[in-house]
Amino acid sequence: MAMIEFQNVTFAYEDKPVLRNVSFSVAQRESLVIMGPSGSGKSTTLRLILGLECPQEGTVFVDGENICKMAEKDKRELRKKIGMVFQAGALFDSMTVGENVGYYLLEHTDLSFEEIGERVRKMLGFVGLNADEIIDKLPEELSGGMRRRVAIGRALLSTNPKIMLYDEPTTGLDPAAIENILRLIMKLHDEKEIATVMVTHQIADAFAVADRFVVIHDGEVAFDGTLEELRASTDERVQQFLEPFRKSFTKVANSHFINGL
Amino acid sequence: MKKRNVVIFSAINNWLKHFAYELQCQFLFSVKMVRAVFSRPFYYTETLEQMYNIGIGSLYLIVLTGIFAGQGFALAFSVELADFGAKNYLGRIMAISIIRELGPVLAGLMVAARVAAGITAEIGAMKSSNQIDAMVAFGVDPIKKLAVPRLLALMVMVPALAVVCDVIAIFGGWIIALFIAHVTSTMYWAAVKERLIFGNLFIGILKPVIFSFVIAFVSCFKGFTSEGGTKGVGKATTQSVVVSSITILVVNFFITKVVFSLIKGWL
Ligand SMILES: Nc1ncnc2c1ncn2[C@@H]1O[C@H](COP(=O)(O)OP(=O)(O)OP(=O)(O)O)[C@@H](O)[C@H]1O
Ligand SMILES: [Mg+2]
Numbered sequence: 086m087a088m089i090e091f092q093n094v095t096f097a098y099e100d101k102p103v104l105r106n107v108s109f110s111v112a113q114r115e116s117l118v119i120m121g122p123s124g125s126g127k128s129t130t131l132r133l134i135l136g137l138e139c140p141q142e143g144t145v146f147v148d149g150e151n152i153c154k155m156a157e158k159d160k161r162e163l164r165k166k167i168g169m170v171f172q173a174g175a176l177f178d179s180m181t182v183g184e185n186v187g188y189y190l191l192e193h194t195d196l197s198f199e200e201i202g203e204r205v206r207k208m209l210g211f212v213g214l215n216a217d218e219i220i221d222k223l224p225e226e227l228s229g230g231m232r233r234r235v236a237i238g239r240a241l242l243s244t245n246p247k248i249m250l251y252d253e254p255t256t257g258l259d260p261a262a263i264e265n266i267l268r269l270i271m272k273l274h275d276e277k278e279i280a281t282v283m284v285t286h287q288i289a290d291a292f293a294v295a296d297r298f299v300v301i302h303d304g305e306v307a308f309d310g311t312l313e314e315l316r317a318s319t320d321e322r323v324q325q326f327l328e329p330f331r332k333s334f335t336k337v338a339n340s341h342f343i344n345g346l
Numbered sequence: 347m348k349k350r351n352v353v354i355f356s357a358i359n360n361w362l363k364h365f366a367y368e369l370q371c372q373f374l375f376s377v378k379m380v381r382a383v384f385s386r387p388f389y390y391t392e393t394l395e396q397m398y399n400i401g402i403g404s405l406y407l408i409v410l411t412g413i414f415a416g417q418g419f420a421l422a423f424s425v426e427l428a429d430f431g432a433k434n435y436l437g438r439i440m441a442i443s444i445i446r447e448l449g450p451v452l453a454g455l456m457v458a459a460r461v462a463a464g465i466t467a468e469i470g471a472m473k474s475s476n477q478i479d480a481m482v483a484f485g486v487d488p489i490k491k492l493a494v495p496r497l498l499a500l501m502v503m504v505p506a507l508a509v510v511c512d513v514i515a516i517f518g519g520w521i522i523a524l525f526i527a528h529v530t531s532t533m534y535w536a537a538v539k540e541r542l543i544f545g546n547l548f549i550g551i552l553k554p555v556i557f558s559f560v561i562a563f564v565s566c567f568k569g570f571t572s573e574g575g576t577k578g579v580g581k582a583t584t585q586s587v588v589v590s591s592i593t594i595l596v597v598n599f600f601i602t603k604v605v606f607s608l609i610k611g612w613l
Contacts, residue, residue, distance in 0.1 A: 089502070116604050130481075135479075135482070135483050137479055137482060137483070146587055161485040161486070161487065162485065163485075164482065164483055164485040165482065165485035165519075169480070169483045171479065171480060171483075173475065173476060173479040175476035175477050175478075175479065176480075177472075177477055177480070177481075178472075178475070178477070188484060189484055192484060192485075193484075193485065200454060249415065291467070
């Protein structure tokens with residue numbers, strides 16, 4: 086069964102149209118990567134999945150239910166099963182790093198403070214941060230890349246997510262951190278049998294994570310399919326979007342920077 | 347080109363529509379806020395933290411304004427009363443005017459200026475940096491988490507500050523009585539005590555409780571509905587202080603008018 090399903094969704098912010106007649110679905114255990122030019126409506130798509138916005142036309146089903154028609158209380162219960170990494174991090178700036186990462190546990194479980202602290206340290210280690218050094222710092226004292234990792238740690242440290250949403254989780258990180266985080270995303274995806282949706286501009290990350298790709302162009306779904314289908318796609322908008330990647334990879338290959346490429 | 351009067355009418359029409367919409371939003375928000383007070387979970391830590399911030403943080407402001415306002419009142423009254431040879435009534439007038447009006451309004455306005463601005467700015471900044479969205483995404487109700495602790499803290503602290511303000515202002519009056527108006531201590535305090543009756547004290551507590559709701563409601567609403575980044579937060583903060591201050595003065599008048607006629611027997 087589909088965990089997330091968009092049926093002919095049309096959405097506008099006040100009078101600015103963003104999505105037009107968008108349909109796609111994500112099954113349980115499936116990982117979907119959404120790509121597309123800047124401003125095409127990718128972050129908005131994630132906001133619709135969380136029910137932070139409601140479409141003017143069409144329906145967004147999450148776990149079989151229309152999230153916009155649910156009672157507030159049921160919405161909260163459903164959202165507890167969704168993890169989200171916001172594009173700008175959206176860390177709670179008046180809380181310490183430790184409180185941020187442990188937010189879900191502090192808010193929704195009866196675990197002792199020590200127990201939560203233990204798990205937070207572990208998670209900080211996972212995302213490649215030195216827990217002892219930063220756990221009591223405020224987010225503003227961290228570098229941009231560190232903040233992003235804290236945001237990812239915060240989303241990953243919930244009890245049993247069914248859906249994980251990542252909005253450009255690897256942008257602005259160094260290659261080692263990217264590798265770490267992608268591994269973490271995949272580990273969570275495989276172990277917990279969840280549906281994963283990742284928005285990214287990094288094509289290498291997309292290939293590492295995705296079972297399926299959706300390309301959004303100008304508010305419409307320009308492509309929906311597997312890697313093979315993406316490669317074979319003759320759609321002009323998809324070609325136009327992929328061309329720069331092809332070029333840059335060719336450049337790397339021509340420079341003999343990577344052996345055997 | 348459009349006719350002038352058409353333009354004006356459509357402007358008025360738009361303004362009315364906007365006003366009605368705004369009113370509806372405010373009403374829904376206040377319903378949500380009150381309902382959230384009575385539903386679980388209850389955030390103890392946040393509430394205590396806010397109580398400390400609001401209560402202890404505003405104390406020096408209240409003490410300072412209270413003492414000078416009380417002295418000002420006493421000076422003016424004593425001169426007028428001296429004309430009638432009624433200086434011994436100074437304590438009575440001080441007690442009534444301060445407990446019923448000055449204490450509650452001063453505490454309300456000072457907290458509105460200091461705390462309402464802070465609440466709106468904080469919530470507005472959280473909103474513009476997606477922190478409110480993040481909270482919602484975690485299955486937390488931001489009204490319950492942010493607005494309710496502030497409302498409860500204000501409901502406890504504004505009356506407490508009003509009482510402090512009363513005491514300090516009456517004390518300030520005593521200084522004037524003693525050293526400038528030459529009313530004896532015994533006379534002053536006896537006159538004050540005479541007016542410490544149920545009706546006055548009731549109004550003196552009821553008013554700040556209602557003001558606290560005004561402050562909490564306006565400041566949270568302005569914060570949650572602020573739009574347009576840093577500039578928008580700045581605008582919302584200004585509006586929050588202006589609207590809550592004016593509302594306090596207007597509400598104060600109506601409480602005096604309505605409640606007085608209701609509890610005349612105890613005055
Ligand atoms: N709160 C908002 N109010 C009005 N318009 C908005 C709002 N948020 C986004 N938009 C507009 O909606 C469109 C889609 O925005 P969105 O954030 O979904 O893009 P995106 O695909 O995530 O882009 P990027 O890759 O740059 O993150 C943009 O044109 C943007 O200007
Ligand atoms: Mg985006």
